[in-house]
Amino acid sequence: MAKIIAISNQKGGVGKTTTAINLSSALSYLGLNVLLVDFDSQGNASQGLNALKYNDQPTIYNVLLEGLPVRDAIVHGEKTKIDILPANVSLAGADLIMDRLETGKERLLKNALEPVRDAYDFIIIDCPPSLGLLNTNALTAADSVLIPVQCEYYALEGVTQLLLTIRMVQKTSNPNLRIEGIVMTMFDYRTRLSVDVSQEVRQTFGRLVYQNSIPRNVKLSQAPSRGVSIFEYDTRCKGAKAYAALTREMLHIEEDI
Ligand SMILES: Nc1ncnc2c1ncn2[C@@H]1O[C@H](COP(=O)(O)OP(=O)(O)OP(=O)(O)O)[C@@H](O)[C@H]1O
Numbered sequence: 001m002a003k004i005i006a007i008s009n010q011k012g013g014v015g016k017t018t019t020a021i022n023l024s025s026a027l028s029y030l031g032l033n034v035l036l037v038d039f040d041s042q043g044n045a046s047q048g049l050n051a052l053k054y055n056d057q058p059t060i061y062n063v064l065l066e067g068l069p070v071r072d073a074i075v076h077g078e079k080t081k082i083d084i085l086p087a088n089v090s091l092a093g094a095d096l097i098m099d100r101l102e103t104g105k106e107r108l109l110k111n112a113l114e115p116v117r118d119a120y121d122f123i124i125i126d127c128p129p130s131l132g133l134l135n136t137n138a139l140t141a142a143d144s145v146l147i148p149v150q151c152e153y154y155a156l157e158g159v160t161q162l163l164l165t166i167r168m169v170q171k172t173s174n175p176n177l178r179i180e181g182i183v184m185t186m187f188d189y190r191t192r193l194s195v196d197v198s199q200e201v202r203q204t205f206g207r208l209v210y211q212n213s214i215p216r217n218v219k220l221s222q223a224p225s226r227g228v229s230i231f232e233y234d235t236r237c238k239g240a241k242a243y244a245a246l247t248r249e250m251l252h253i254e255e256d257i
């Protein structure tokens with residue numbers, strides 16, 4: 001049965017999608033079956049892996065709100081071995097519709113993923129940059145949350161807010177939700193700010209923070225334009241090495257991928 005990990009931080013542009021794509025890809029290179037769920041109406045994970053092919057293609061919206069079987073919307077990766085449940089702009093209105101449901105509005109994603117949970121080792125959910133109902137659905141479906149934190153000012157405020165939301169979900173709809181870890185992203189060891197923020201986050205959250213940070217690496221921002229993860233784009237670059245190391249650390253594996 002798949003372990004479900006939500007990649008979440010309500011702050012925009014902190015590296016959620018980049019982490020979701022490259023963690024999923026690293027896991028698949030380890031021989032694990034991975035489903036990447038795009039849960040953001042921006043559709044960045046879907047676009048970054050070339051998973052949106054034609055108009056009216058079924059997406060997670062049809063699964064969540066129109067009862068389409070989840071298997072009918074899953075796209076099999078072309079250049080990567082990851083399966084993708086894509087999203088597009090139609091998801092933008094979903095939370096309003098979901099909010100009108102009388103019961104079970106937090107559990108729609110959990111229920112939608114249930115039929116495929118046995119088919120995968122990991123299901124990775126790329127969350128939107130908000131703390132609305134979509135995020136609550138992701139946290140209710142998940143076993144754990146992985147939190148990317150960008151090395152910049154105000155990093156801590158966002159995390160504190162997210163931790164409150166996690167506690168709320170633990171109390172209401174998912175008592176077993178754990179924090180998988182916090183990963184520092186876009187780390188630039190040459191800047192004082194990166195070093196200071198990273199130190200502050202480590203002092204505040206201690207062992208929740210992964211030893212491996214993700215450096216700022218332009219190749220990580222280029223790979224999506226080719227529809228591939230960093231491991232197909234340039235397996236030797238710093239970004240690829242960092243995501244491979246992070247994945248090993250998450251799985252408690254010592255040797256190289
Ligand atoms: N380590 C990195 N080095 C360089 N660029 C990066 C890195 N991580 C992410 N980026 C770039 O920064 C931008 C934001 O990253 P990303 O889309 O992963 O963030 P996000 O948290 O998913 O954003 P949103 O909140 O809008 O969904 C993207 O252009 C991405 O390519």
Ligand SMILES: [Mg+2]
Pocket residue numbers: 016017018040044126127
């Ligand atoms: Mg994103």
